[in-house]
Amino acid sequence: xxxxxxxxxxxxxxxxxQGRPKFNLFLKYAKVELxxxxxxxxxxxxxxxxxxxxxxxxxxxxxxxxRDAWLNTLVGIEVWCWFYVGECIGKHHLVGYDV
Numbered sequence: 001x002x003x004x005x006x007x008x009x010x011x012x013x014x015x016x017x018q019g020r021p022k023f024n025l026f027l028k029y030a031k032v033e034l035x036x037x038x039x040x041x042x043x044x045x046x047x048x049x050x051x052x053x054x055x056x057x058x059x060x061x062x063x064x065x066x067r068d069a070w071l072n073t074l075v076g077i078e079v080w081c082w083f084y085v086g087e088c089i090g091k092h093h094l095v096g097y098d099v
Contacts, residue, residue, distance in 0.1 A: 055061050
């Protein structure tokens with residue numbers, strides 16, 4: 001047992017050393033992906049919504065590749081799931097509201 005206790009600082013140091021590059025990569029992407037939109041992003045958001053509406057009206061969504069259609073489906077499912085997770089967090093219950 002004392003051998004295990006003696007190795008704890010060494011193992012902790014190795015854990016920190018091996019985890020540091022992955023943590024730095026996480027921070028790199030988190031700074032970009034997890035920031036809320038700024039007022040400068042609003043014209044790009046409007047243009048994206050406009051392209052989405054025009055693609056839906058013109059039927060150009062039919063020309064998507066299977067990969068693009070699958071990725072769009074996964075993104076839609078993710079947004080849908082996060083909406084329901086947010087609802088559960090907001091109402092503090094899984095089913096119904098506490099009235």
